[in-house]
Amino acid sequence: MNKISVIIPILNEAKTIKALLFHLIDNASLQTISEIIVVDGGSTDNSIAIIQNLDLDIVLLKSPKGRAKQMNIGANAAKGNILYFLHADSFPPNRYDQHIINEIEKGHQAGCFRLKFDHNHWWLRLASWLTQFSWRACRGGDQSQFITRELFDEIGGYDESYIIYEDNILINELYARNEFVVINKKIKTSARLYRKHGVWKLQYHFWTIYVKKWLGASADELFAYYKKYIC
Known part of the structure; x- marks a missing residue:
């Protein structure tokens, strides 16, 4: 049975982390989620205390600062055969787990959701609309990233030499392998x-x-x- 490990790198995300964790549980089936892993890169706000005080079964790990390092540490601890990397201010659609598994069962080993910003500026609405298409220029980490464990390991994970742009480096590799699909459901992210x-x-x-x-x-x-x- 396909199981998803949700991996969230954080750094001072006290404003959103509680709402996100409840959102992930409320919008998925517990039968398909292997675990939710939060990897902290050295938060100085009360992000850690918030997570620890929740009555939720969350795996909390610590890491050196840097999303690539944090996500690789999360992946190393993950038990699921599907890895789902998610920014702490991005809220995936209802039944995100089943949408991902449906694509895996179709033979798509990696992909993301289309995007919707929580802002009504016309440019951000246009940019969001464009993310439904498969164009490489329309991709970004805010759309989240699912990938099979097998393919992630084959690529070698995230390139930790990149402090920024690490999502795009992995996406570039996936596009080069023709291993990317955009799920036509909206993930809502902060602007x-x-x-x-x-x-x-x-x-x-x-x-x-x-x-x-x-x-x-x-x-x-x-x-x-x-x-x-x-x-």
Whole structure:
């Protein structure tokens, strides 16, 4: 029987983590979820206390800071044959577990959901609408990532040299192998960075990072740009 291990890297996610964990349980069948793993990268808020005080069976792990490292640690501890990587501010659709398993049973070893931002700006609505298509340029970690354990291990997991853009590096590898499907159901994600920086300013920086990587920028160069303009 297919079993999903949900893996959530966090760093100071006290505002959303409780709601997300209840959402994951309320919108899935316990028969299909192997475990929910939260990997903390050194939170200094009360994220850990919130998780520990919940009457839920959550696997809580600690890791050095960095989503790639955190997700790899979570994957190493996972027992399911399907890994589902999820950002702490992204809420997958009802029956997300069955949607994922349906694709696995069709022979699709990896993929994501289409996106919906919790913001009504016209550009974010357009960007969300575009994520239903299979174009590589429309992919990102906020859409979540499911992948079979077998394929994840074959690829070698997330590249830990990337402090940012780690989701895209894995997605690039999946597209190169023609192993990616977009489930036409919406995952709702926070537009908090767009609210913080402004829609156009942040979108410009994201496009710049995308182009820099396309032109051959190193992981360190991408992180330096992110740290200067976004972090």
